[in-house]
Amino acid sequence: MSTVDVVVTGLGATTPLGGDVASTWDAMLAGRSGVGHLTQEWAGSLPVRIAAQLAVEPSEVIERVRLRRMDRSEAMALVAAKEAWADSGLADSGLDQERLAVSFGSGIGGAITMLDQDDILEQHGPRRVSPHTVPMLMPNGPAAYIGLELQAKAGVRAMASACATGAEAVALGLDLIRLGRADVVVAGSTEAVIHPLPVAGFASMRAMSTRNDEPERASRPWDKNRDGFVLGEGAGALILERADHAIARGARIYARLAGAGITSDGYDIVQPDPECRGGIRAMRMAIEDAGLTGADIHHVNAHATSTPVGDMGEIKGIRAAIGSHPILTSTKSMTGHLLGAAGALESIAAILAIRDGIIPPTINLDDPDERLDLEVAAHKARSADLQAAMNNSFGFGGHNVALVFTRA
């Protein structure tokens, strides 16, 4: 166990539920769905015509000329990171920029730029392809833009582990501070792939819900009638800080980032291990890293994406690694699945659950799968005095990440 404590001192997000953390959290506690119809012309021919799109467009926050040089995923990352930075109060703290790092990823990267520029290439030829194409589509672009904006000079790292990216970026941030590589890390992830090709790709895998007539009811983790995930977009950012650094400057501390566990399945490129063996090891590792036991974990913000196989494997895993006592939720029931950004947003939800003593609901859990033998905060937010909470994220490629947050 490490002797260096790491705390969370700032949060930022732009999500299908709101343009910032406060509005997103309020909507979560109210059990609101951010899923709606895709009204774009291209959606007409797709088998999936629903998604959870951003509540507030980046164009409302970022100046036009700057925005046209950014991929949508980069713009969203910047919105979230700037909110988190302002929230942390670090701007005027005299922080040495060479002690500030960024750990920020994306599951898929600048896909919209890639595809839009390919259209231009096909239709108008190479000379019309934007000179901003490469910095817009490169997967380290979101991290690099944040680093540039905040003048972070202790390294800008870009994670990519599909739907575990956000959580893994937070876990890397923890490592960087523990190893003494940085005092402050802007950690999180972003995803913007609501575009016909990624939608068609996921739909071809039969991974997505086709409940096109009832978008708000489509994301229904653990429900008997779940039929796949709903694609969401957005970004989440956390300011991680060495605890003594935060205390010395009198920072407001949301929670401790007490532990992380990362494992890989070696099972299948996309199928989750139905026994959740890798997930169990990640959860146990995170709990041990935090110096706790399963009995201490009171709440899990689960990965639970609303797919038939994945949801139940994780239930087995939580039961094995933690026990039968934690109260679960899947905020994906409201936000859809933000892919790479999910772990960042759901870490924020777990942290605020600890701070406010309230677990956001899992909506649409009308008819629970009979194998669901753990308690879920179904339909309505649930008050609970939480000392420690876990966030799970699993990704295509067999990535498993568990994070443990504790009350500061």
Add this chain to the structure above:
Amino acid sequence: MATRTEITSGLAEILEEVAGVNPDDVAEEKSFTDDLDVDSLSMVEVVVAAEEKFGVKIPDNEVQNLKTVGDAVNYIEANH
């Protein structure tokens, strides 16, 4: 055939769209990089947009000679 004034105001429109330059700041004596803050990638966009707008070809080896708005106006006027 566009007049010099028309070419200048056409360039001003492009500069505003691509690089957020205030059209009132665009004048023949202004340097793209030093006065109007147009970076090299944005300059590529300006050139391609100007080719479309004025029906000219501006080869890459010519672009380095276009230091000021006036240089670009001269080139477009002579070649379109």
